[in-house]
Amino acid sequence: MQQTRSVEAGTGLFVLLGMAALFFLTTQTTGSDTFSGSDTYQVTARFQNVGSLKPRAPVAMSGVTIGRVTTVEFDPESLEAIVAFEIDSKYDKIPEDSDASILTAGLLGSQYIGLQAGGSEFYLEQGSEVQFTQSAIVLENLISKYLFSSSSGNATNSEN
Amino acid sequence: MTGIFREIYYTFLDFLETFGALQLFFLRLLANSPSIFVRRFRLVVHQVYNTGALSLVIIMVCGLFVGGVLGLQGHSNLSRFNAEDSVGTFAAFSLLKELGPVVTALLFAGRAGTALASEIGLMKATDQLSAMEMMAINPLRRVLVPRFLGGVIAMPLLAAVFSMTGLLGAHVVAVSLLGVDPGAFWQQMQTSLDLRDVSEGIIKSIVFGIVGSLLAVWEGYNAIPTAEGVGRATTRTVVITAISVLILDFMITAIFI
Incomplete structure (x- = not known):
């Protein structure tokens, strides 16, 4: 049980890190279109x-x-x-x-x-x-x- | 003379047969994926851990050094044109569109694909898969689909981590060691990169994740159930995945341009 829990925590950490990396790539490396969403x-x-x-x-x-x-x-x-x-x-x-x-x-x-x-x-x-x-x-x-x-x-x- | 043609004919027929069987296998995996994902989520999580979280170290170390090399090469070559400030653009384009997905897929084949193929091959060699069938458990659903899904989920995340650490490596080398202005580094990157470029990399990594996991699971499942057969299946996984990834990379790039 203890081991499954650490596996799940590790997976969660990995997915969070991956999502953070994706977020970083989509927002920080591309030009920020400040008005792309606005009117x-x-x-x-x-x-x-x-x-x-x-x-x-x-x-x-x-x-x-x-x-x-x-x-x-x-x-x-x-x-x-x-x-x-x-x-x-x-x-x-x-x-x-x-x-x-x-x-x-x-x-x-x-x-x-x-x-x-x-x-x-x-x-x-x-x-x-x-x-x-x-x-x-x-x-x-x-x-x-x-x-x-x-x-x-x-x-x-x-x-x- | 006719012998050669016959040989070619049968080889071609063999190839078609294997290729068709692979497509059917892929469809069976896909058909079983949603129900496994919902009902046996824990199995999938375990495989995401095995293929993704355990590959993080190799991905991050390789990413860091690939990015560092891009920083060095970019700086030394761009400085001939007095364009050192474009190192960021150069590194980001290479990492996000090509190196991130491709190198991650190759590392994924080496680190996770071989593990999957040999694990499944050994299960087959030790009759574990047959034992499951005896107990009316479908090994495709219990063993193969979670591993396939785990790889498909892990690969885009790994590629994103690779690109991010690569940019970090390029930043460290170009800005901290070679003295490129950090503002120019990021600003030039941001003005020339588009969401389209990022999405090209993400689409590539998703495709490579599907192909890499599919081939690893397929090779393991079809391994000859001997020690030698498992070894051969492991080797074939790496070779075939590398070839398919590079060919697909060319095709996807051609579509995007």
Whole structure:
């Protein structure tokens, strides 16, 4: 009897430890989506070029994550990209004329949407569209522009 | 020439037969599992202790050192790209998605699978299973199902413990020994890891638990009832489990990507 009891205690301890490990892995190693359970409202924005923006990329204002990108789609009529993102409903005082730009975290980091506050007295709400947007800066375009300008500069030099 | 083809044909037929018998055996175990789990819960608990709690030490020690190696390798290789801070991400991805479930399954086959196979094989060799049948006790329900269930329950928990101690090992090596910033270690891990990645590892460990326990119980139950037969069954358990786990790992990973 004594032995069965210690076996059962050992099993209980093992299962508890395993559950604790599972809990640790699911909560501590993954990103904590603070607003994943809370209410959100959907906002859309149109961009000329979204770069490598992906669903679930953060939406940040003043550097603080306030939402997440839900979908990135291409609109065949306007030939623009439509990005839908959700913002935590506790941030419901974001001016309607705020400006959305696609930024990169660090030189080679992942891309996110940065919101720059506007001055309007009307606020973004469910279904509204951000009017002012700025496309992603594509590194290749910058590099080719730089290379092109420098090589043409060389060409003019050699002509002289 | 026809001899070779005949040989191949019969080998293939043999393989099909064994494979089909294994499926039927699996279905019989599954069909009996719920009633045993509810009515003879104590037997299952005892087997969770045997396969799970007694394997904890080897799992934790191996996890710690595998994590430590990931920390060392990750640091030395990532520092070539000035990305030492991603050691946490690197270790977490490797542990949660691959090494945790796979290495645990291999250790499980070596530590618990062999114990199950040899125990059941010896029961068969010493006619204990036949004696049970004489007493109108179904050995499948009394002996095999609790052991199968014990392994199925223990394996995901063991894999989780392995990954957790592995992360601890990586943290100790990378942060305490090599001086990676602890904030960067965890923050980079948390931004790049998803619940999907964790669930991939959990699904893998559940599948490996089912496969590992099934093969161990099957090999033991079908052992030739001699000393040599039990020994061979034990060896086969490890070999077949290792092969199936690695093949299944490839397939599950391919599904998830």
